[in-house]
Amino acid sequence: xxxxxxxxxxxxxxxxxxxxxxxxxxxxxxxxxxxxxxxxxxxxxxxxxxxxxxxxxxxxxxxxxxxxxxxxxxxxxxxxxxxxxxxxxxxxxxxxxxxxxxxxxxxxxxxxxxxxxxxxxxxxxxxxxxxxxxxxxxxxxxxxxxxxxxxxxxxxxxxxxxxxxxxxxxxxxxxxxxxxxxxxxxxxxxxxxxxxxxxxxxxxxxxxxxxxxxxxxxxxxxxxxxxxxxxxxxxxxxxxxxxxxxxxxxxxxxxxxxxxxxxxxxxxxxxxxxxxxxxxxxxxxxxxxxxxxxxxxxxxxxxxxxxxxxxxxxxxxxxxxxxxxxxxxxxxxxxxxxxxxxxxxxxxxxx
Numbered sequence: 186x187x188x189x190x191x192x193x194x195x196x197x198x199x200x201x202x203x204x205x206x207x208x209x210x211x212x213x214x215x216x217x218x219x220x221x222x223x224x225x226x227x228x229x230x231x232x233x234x235x236x237x238x239x240x241x242x243x244x245x246x247x248x249x250x251x252x253x254x255x256x257x258x259x260x261x262x263x264x265x266x267x268x269x270x271x272x273x274x275x276x277x278x279x280x281x282x283x284x285x286x287x288x289x290x291x292x293x294x295x296x297x298x299x300x301x302x303x304x305x306x307x308x309x310x311x312x313x314x315x316x317x318x319x320x321x322x323x324x325x326x327x328x329x330x331x332x333x334x335x336x337x338x339x340x341x342x343x344x345x346x347x348x349x350x351x352x353x354x355x356x357x358x359x360x361x362x363x364x365x366x367x368x369x370x371x372x373x374x375x376x377x378x379x380x381x382x383x384x385x386x387x388x389x390x391x392x393x394x395x396x397x398x399x400x401x402x403x404x405x406x407x408x409x410x411x412x413x414x415x416x417x418x419x420x421x422x423x424x425x426x427x428x429x430x431x432x433x434x435x436x437x438x439x440x441x442x443x444x445x446x447x448x449x450x451x452x453x454x455x456x457x458x459x460x461x462x463x464x465x466x467x468x469x470x471x472x473x474x475x476x477x478x479x480x481x482x483x484x485x486x487x488x489x490x491x492x493x494x495x496x497x498x499x500x501x502x503x504x505x506x507x508x509x510x511x512x513x514x515x516x517x518x519x520x521x522x523x524x525x526x527x528x529x530x531x532x533x534x535x536x
Contacts, residue, residue, distance in 0.1 A: 188251060191236075198236065199252070203245035207318065214245070217318055221247065223290055224314035231281035233301070233309045252309045257368070258297040264375045265403050268410070269447070270306075271372035272440045277308040278365055279433035286358040286429055290314040293356075295364035296345040297371055343384040343391075344377050348420050351388035362426045366417030373410065374402040378418065392420070407446070409439050 187200045207213045221238040228234065234250040257274070260266070266274070278300065285292065294316035301309045347363035349356040370378045378396035381387030396418055398411045413435050419425040426432045 191248070194236075197251040199233075199249045201247045201249065203247065203318065205244075208240075208243065208245045217245070220314055220317065223288065227285055227288060227290070227313060229281050229284040231277045231308050231310060232285065232313050233311045235315070247315070249311070250309075252301045252303060252311070254301045254303040254309075256298050257300040257302055257308070257372070260302055261297060261371055261375060266372045268373065268406050269440065269443050271369070272410075272436055272443065273306075274302070274308050274372060275365065275369045276433050276436045276440065278310065278368065279429045279436060281308070281310050281313070282358070282361050282365065282429035283433060285313050286361070291356070291358050292316055292361050292364075293350075294342075294345075295361050295368070296342065297368050298341070300368070339384050340381075340387060343381075343387045344379065346388060346391050348392045349422065351391045357422075358429070359422050359425050359427070362417055362429055362432060363419075365429070365432070366414055369414050369417065370396065370399055373399045373406055373414070376402060407439060407442060409442060413439065 187202075189198050189200050190196075191198045203217065207217055218238060221235060225235045225237070233252050236248040236250065239246050239248060265271070278295075282292070282295075290313065292310065292313050294312065295310070299311040301311065303309060343351075345364045345367050347356060347360040348354075350360060367378055370376075379387060379390040379394060381390050396415075399414055400406045400408060400411055413432070416424065417426055417432060
């Protein structure tokens with residue numbers, strides 16, 4: 186595979202060169218063109234798009250969308266993923282499978298090595314509809330499975346076989362669902378559900394052995410995931426999920442359960458009051474003002490009298506005349522009478 190720049194469209198692409206044996210065979214060349222046209226018609230955010238099939242000096246090549254990121258195999262690296270993340274990736278893959286299957290296309294070579302996770306966490310399936318023309322697709326053929334010579338790469342490819350592929354029997358879209366079941370098991374536990382020292386021994390395990398429940402290897406997983414993985418890995422086609430869309434729907438139910446449990450387990454934190462510079466000084470001032478107001482209210486009578494003495498209006502003197510028979514004469518206080526007795530007698534006469 187080559188990384189290149191499409192100068193006409195202004196985009197980065199990935200180019201795969203078709204082996205000369207295919208290009209020189211008119212029958213296989215025609216089949217490749219038919220498969221490429223069908224694959225190019227697919228459009229889904231979790232499928233790496235096939236842009237075109239081209240030819241240069243008799244050499245056929247396929248132009249794909251370039252997908253940055255790491256393979257799912259490299260991200261797992263023998264360790265289980267976070268359960269919520271694993272379920273989300275599985276939902277994306279199942280959605281993409283459902284879209285391809287709706288067009289009558291089966292991947293046939295679904296592994297964690299041909300799924301890329303982008304830096305934003307989006308899953309992208311590579312080579313959808315073109316597995317017949319890839320090395321992995323060739324290694325899935327029954328005669329290659331029974332041949333133990335290819336080695337580790339053939340063993341890695343055989344790890345994702347469906348039972349019908351391992352036995353050389355006819356298969357349909359449900360073979361991709363079995364391969365997705367293996368990928369789900371790998372994401373949830375960090376291990377593959379089946380093992381063998383050779384491709385043929387591994388194929389026998391896939392066809393006959395019953396895998397462990399994911400929770401037996403990873404107790405942190407929700408129990409609801411066991412039934413989903415078990416059904417996806419059913420040996421019988423009739424007991425397996427009929428459609429990838431059904432699998433995606435059940436995975437979304439598990440995702441909702443995980444979200445609810447995560448929200449319920451989060452500790453409730455007390456509300457955080459934002460503090461600004463100088464806020465403590467204002468607290469002291471407001472407290473003092475409140476105390477002063479309370480004291481003033483308690484002693485409001487004294488405060489009012491003091492206020493009137495200091496700032497109230499001056500007293501207005503009033504002269505009250507005595508009218509006989511109307512109002513009584515004003516009464517003098519004893520102090521006034523005392524002062525009056527000390528005055529000399531009035532000797533003035535009227536003129």
